[in-house]
Amino acid sequence: MHSSLSEIKAEVLGRIRPRPEERERLKEISGRILLGAERLAAERGIDLKAMLVGSAARNTWLAQDHDLDLFLGVPESADLGEALEVARLIAPEHEEKYAEHAYVHAKIDGFDVDLVPCYLVKDASRLKSAVDRTPFHTKYVSERIPGLEDEVLLAKQFMKGVGVYGSELKVGGFSGYLTELLIIYYGSFEKVLEAASGWRPGVLIDLEGRAAEERAAYTGREPLIVVDPVDPGRNVAAALTPDRMLQFAAASRCFLHHPNIDFFFPPSAKPLSDEELLGLLEARGSSLMLLLLPAPSVVEDVLFPQLRKAEESVRALLEKNCFSLLRSDVGCVSGRAFLLFELEVSHLSRASRRVGPPVWEADHLSRFLEAHPKPLSGPYIRDGRAVVELCRSYTRPQDLLAAKIGGLSLGKHLSSAIREGHNILVGPEIASIKDEEFRAFLREYFEARNWIC
Template sequence: MTRLPCEVEVLHRIRPREEERACLDGVARQLVAAIDREGPARGMVVGSVARSTWLSGDRDLDIFLLFDPSLTREELEAQGLALARRVAARYASSYHEKYAEHPYINASIDGLDVDLVPCFAVESAARIKSAVDRTPFHNMYIATRIPDLVDDVLLLKQFAKGAGVYGSDQMTEGFSGYLCELLVLHYGGFTPLLQAAVAWRPGTCIDLAGHACKAFDEPLRVVDPVDPARNVAAALSLTRMCEFVEWCRGYRERPSVAFFFPPVQEPFTREEFASRLEERGTRLHALSFATPPLIPDIVVPQLRRSLEALCGLLSRGGFVVHQAEALMGEEHSLLLFELLVDTVPPVVRHTGPPVWDPENAGKFTEKYRKNRLSGPFIVDGRYHVELLRRFTDAGVLLRSPEVLSVGLGKHVKREMERGWEVCEGVDCYRDEWAGFLSRFIEPASPLARMGRQGVGDTAGE
């Protein structure tokens, strides 16, 4: 495999060093042995450590506790958590319970971030009882096929990180580690993958095991070789997919280390932010509240739903939304609205029933006999009246209890019922949100952002 000079340089930086490998392997072996000794489960190292596809500096270790599949789900949870706790109690400097589909233990051991995850040791991937049961099969599938392509997986993971599209969590909506491994396997390496990816389009299907693509809806369809009903790229959004495609095009035109390690983006200062905002001339409104104490994969979709619901509220109120984004911060979450119009005249048209529905027409004209500005009048066969709006200012609307009446996510609503803050214009700026606000106020694809710094425009190294 011919490597470009920049790729050789990158590999030197991202290949785990011998002492890292020894440390991770040592901890992993110790924990597996402890689990096997304790019984009744069997320990198994999974994830990138098991497949040697982790990037130097990563400190994550996934250990699965495989239990007899004849247990009930409740028994698995009780026995699994108890066993994981016993192991963690012996080796970890600290640990706590987390929850995905099942509860599991997240522990800090010798400076590593270790997940101890109970699952069922099912016979085949077709018999899984919960999503985590699939992981050992992924592990086997990749571990037996990947050895010659480990460097390619490392390059792809770092390349995706450089583009900001690595991670299948709800905030990133990008490429998981397993997806990176499958892509490298399918195309036979990093370079042929990039060559193919520049021509990806929505609906592209990759089917390693020849299961035949079933009707997935997602923009990229990668049939899981261990479970044909599952799209490994289900979490990948169309935007992230396209940003990756563009990143590949940019790299193939002018390859450079910067695609793996892009220059750090300095966020705008308050003054720079104010000047950008003035240039745009838009009206910024931010709604902030305490972040619900739950994992991002639960909170982020609720923030997105709340954002969409509030955009609807604003639009129905006559305000014009230019763009809106949500941020799940450590302490405070943010719903940010950039409006083209944040004050509207008092008059609003209200559409009533058709004239040929005399009963409802009568109710309508009776209802608005008083308190109307004009009408009733008839347009396209329907009654209309003009009324005075309740809210002529978006800031007042966003501070009003109306906000709680739209379809907010459950936990978002719970936090907001305790109160929320609204700020406007440059007052939305806070240091903790500076990076998010900067990307918001000057949207650019990863390639455009790098190009603006002059990196994508110069020849590769």
């Protein structure tokens, strides 16, 4: 079934554009909370300005995406604690969370509401806390986005579909604000895709021509620099990884060549059955090793960097010990974090080479020989150096990992999770994990398909 681009866009918008009743409800509920907050503050003599920010404020939220970001601004000289107190009172049943500062999260009338204290600064470049910038973003976008809301919705849904939406560290993709700026800069969904089709690392987008003011601040290794129009020292795309940027570029090119609604709504990965899993293990002939541990109770933005760091540590351990890797990945499902390693070799010879010093370095040589008094073979001379062949301590990757995991650099929360208990499963043993989300993860792992053409 081939559809034209405009047919596809129309169908997508039909599914993601909030209906009038949803808009009304959001307006009504947010208005009520804002009013309530300012009234509570006034009763307490607190100078506070409540603001709706984020996509709800800009008319760029996707249907059914019931997140409300409400900021409670106090003067720079005031105490954020007063705003936090107001937030607590608005939603008696709430959860307190913590980013740079504490904020309140609550379910109100079916919406996920974040109530975030901030300072009302004069200029976004003179902020006291990272969240202080957000009201400026909302102002900048709100002034320019009217008429382009559908374009933003299409871009967001496209990015979701191809797996690059979200600036959280787990994804490393495009934030909502970044998407809005791209639409403002290029003018439409299609123009963004056309431009992105030609991207390679090193793109600079400077909406207000302010890059020169602060050049030095973002000449790092970021693949895409989008100068924040309200704070030119900041790269709006700082969280975007090079591979996510290129994944978007490649998908854009593909979509423009072969438009298809699947880019927006990819079929969700079905859990892999036992038969499929065992069949894939057989067909790939690789050694799949799973390290399972209890997920530490931290947010994903804390967990995922630690999982990635642990993945790198284990990869380095395996490769240093000649266990050649095909691929690896990490995840977290149903309260369990995991690291998955796929190896090209299931076991190595017991014999292994240990290369010593040049034979003319008499002192080094003596120490080397004393350290290996009974080698399997040697000592012999190769390329001027003394060499011995020794018994490898671990001939299977799982034995190596089990022995060395305690000494790896894994990040604070993962280290204690591993001490609490962990499991290493290899090959068909992995089929003992029946969790559907994990099985769906495995299908995506094995397919490993990005849109590239």
